[in-house]
Amino acid sequence: MDHLETLCARAWPALAEVPLGDWLMRAADGFTGRANSTLTCGDPGVPVPLALITVEGFAREHGIKPAAHVIRGSVHEEAFEAAGWRVDLDHPGGAESLVMTGPLEKFASGVAVSRDLPGWWDMTAGSEVTTAQRHVLGSGGDVCFASLTEDGTGDGTVTAAVRGAVVEDVLHVARLAVRPSHRRRGLARRLMGELAGWGLERGATTCALQVAEHNGAAIGLYEELGCTEHHRYRYWTPAVS
Structure with a gap:
């Protein structure tokens, strides 16, 4: 799953892309959720709560809403919830997407x-x-x-x-x-x-x-x-x- 998500990200490049360990922080002036969220495949290289602080700072710097693109059922979901994050039910394109x-x-x-x-x-x-x-x-x-x-x-x-x-x-x-x-x-x-x-x-x-x-x-x-x-x-x- 991680490899396929990485290929999809390479096919849909954001204006700004900054690695955070294996994660990829992305911003593109708000055009699509994929290009304006942090892809959370792999290990961010730091504890998840600290990584999320970095993600929020990146979003503020680029004038976008802090968001993370997270594979359903991944090991990170519990850590996101514990850090005070939630599934974005208000996302314009819907909170959940299928990869087919x-x-x-x-x-x-x-x-x-x-x-x-x-x-x-x-x-x-x-x-x-x-x-x-x-x-x-x-x-x-x-x-x-x-x-x-x-x-x-x-x-x-x-x-x-x-x-x-x-x-x-x-x-x-x-x-x-x-x-x-x-x-x-x-x-x-x-x-x-x-x-x-x-x-x-x-x-x-x-x-x-x-x-x-x-x-x-x-x-x-x-x-x-x-x-x-x-x-x-x-x-x-x-x-x-």
Whole structure:
């Protein structure tokens, strides 16, 4: 679990990343919980209560809410609770997420072309793209800005978009979105198939997806593609911050 989380972190790099032993403190101006929390895999090199004080200081320095990305059931959870931290039930994306994995060859169909289109950014980041968004989405291994367009040529309106990044033999998949007017047409499945083909060409064999537990539609799609739950993680934050 720790290794997979580390690969996912490498595929989703924050603007600021500072190691704390094996942990990784991250900040990206508030863009996504993953890029603005401390990944707590392994040993921080100091007692956990002291490590959490350092994590809070890092968060204050970067103007973000103190948060820790913690694997569900890990050895650190009891120490977090004892130090006065709690599961962040108010997290905008949900307190708990699934990490799902699956073999790319099972659903690969075609090969995606990476196109840095304005419409891709509109669908995955919004109309006004920040420096943090460009860094997180545009960095991290071999990155693919995959999309489908209305006319199929690349010049029309973007109807579906997804971001992929290959790190070692894992294709990290994120920001899958389909325009509301074009849903229920199989575009998400088609786009995932093309992204899988792109990943296979770059030596990836497995995909990894991090999806909020309440996102039943996405989980259902990934299960249909042959992905299964690998583990879960939760965000923890100081009870008083």
